[in-house]
Amino acid sequence: DQQVKQNSPSLSVQEGRISILNCDYTNSMFDYFLWYKKYPAEGPTFLISISSIKDKNEDGRFTVFLNKSAKHLSLHIVPSQPGDSAVYFCAASAVNTDKLIFGTGTRLQVFP
Amino acid sequence: SQTIHQWPATLVQPVGSPLSLECTVEGTSNPNLYWYRQAAGRGLQLLFYSVGIGQISSEVPQNLSASRPQDRQFILSSKKLLLSDSGFYLCAWSRTNSGNTIYFGEGSWLTVV
Numbered sequence: 001d002q003q004v005k006q007n008s009p010s011l012s013v014q015e016g017r018i019s020i021l022n023c024d025y026t027n028s029m030f031d032y033f034l035w036y037k038k039y040p041a042e043g044p045t046f047l048i049s050i051s052s053i054k055d056k057n058e059d060g061r062f063t064v065f066l067n068k069s070a071k072h073l074s075l076h077i078v079p080s081q082p083g084d085s086a087v088y089f090c091a092a093s094a095v096n097t098d099k100l101i102f103g104t105g106t107r108l109q110v111f112p
Numbered sequence: 113s114q115t116i117h118q119w120p121a122t123l124v125q126p127v128g129s130p131l132s133l134e135c136t137v138e139g140t141s142n143p144n145l146y147w148y149r150q151a152a153g154r155g156l157q158l159l160f161y162s163v164g165i166g167q168i169s170s171e172v173p174q175n176l177s178a179s180r181p182q183d184r185q186f187i188l189s190s191k192k193l194l195l196s197d198s199g200f201y202l203c204a205w206s207r208t209n210s211g212n213t214i215y216f217g218e219g220s221w222l223t224v225v
Binding site for chain 1: 144204
């Protein structure tokens with residue numbers, strides 16, 4: 001049972017435009033959500049997070065939105081740059097646990 | 113600052129041979145430690161996690177085992193590798209009670225032939 005789902009395996013966006021990556025979850029006990037960026041043959045790097053008490057968190061070009069009623073979160077990248085091309089994973093954890101559950105990832109390609 | 117290292121970076125092993133991947137964390141004490149695997153075309157699957165020395169939780173039944181002989185050392189092992197064990201293995205750590213942000217090592221490519 002996939003508790004965290006990224007239904008779009010890939011996304012292609014023109015440089016300068018907005019990239020929107022989506023993530024859905026099923027476990028209502030999840031209270032902390034994260035996005036990671038991964039380049040080939042490297043470990044994922046932490047990008048941005050949001051706790052369930054918020055609906056938006058912003059860090060530079062990156063903004064994460066959380067819709068708890070829909071069990072949906074999204075990552076917005078504005079403006080997109082070629083260096084943003086990577087695989088993006090969303091992850092979630094439940095209250096009082098030390099485990100992250102990851103989605104299957106979305107490959108973002110930003111072209112000139 | 114905290115750092116995490118794992119090795120070897122790449123490994124080609126025959127079916128039936130043993131495996132040992134090692135991971136160490138520096139700059140912190142009593143971290144939570146994790147082993148994840150990314151199989152081809154799939155997401156990050158949690159294999160093992162540990163909240164302290166000698167304390168290992170296994171998430172999925174498999175051909176692998178993990179050990180934590182020291183506070184900042186985490187080892188992934190197998191006695192006899194299977195073809196299906198091929199993948200990209202990632203060690204990670206987190207602070208306890210930190211909101212669960214975890215930080216990954218560089219990863220180890222394992223190819224079982």
